Amino acid sequence: MTRVDLEKAREVLRRHRAWFFSLPGVVGVGISSREGEAVIEILLEREPSSGDIPAEIEGVPLRVRTVGELRAQREDVGAD
Numbered sequence: 001m002t003r004v005d006l007e008k009a010r011e012v013l014r015r016h017r018a019w020f021f022s023l024p025g026v027v028g029v030g031i032s033s034r035e036g037e038a039v040i041e042i043l044l045e046r047e048p049s050s051g052d053i054p055a056e057i058e059g060v061p062l063r064v065r066t067v068g069e070l071r072a073q074r075e076d077v078g079a080d
Helices: 003-022
Strands: 026-034 037-044 060-066
Touching: 003 026, 003 037, 003 060, 026 060
Parallel strands: 037 060
Antiparallel strands: 026 037
């Protein structure tokens, strides 16, 4: 992943964060890498309907992953 690709993905994510979270079932967004290229990863609670999410935004590819419901863990989980 080149720095230019990473910076572009960060900027696009920053500009569109609210839009991503307005999509049905989105529980998280972030930046990842696919074959050395920066991608914006969208985490969904359930499978998306066809056409809900485009393949890219402003030239940055989007990767959709269905992860189910996310829940915060207690702070003391795993503490010694």
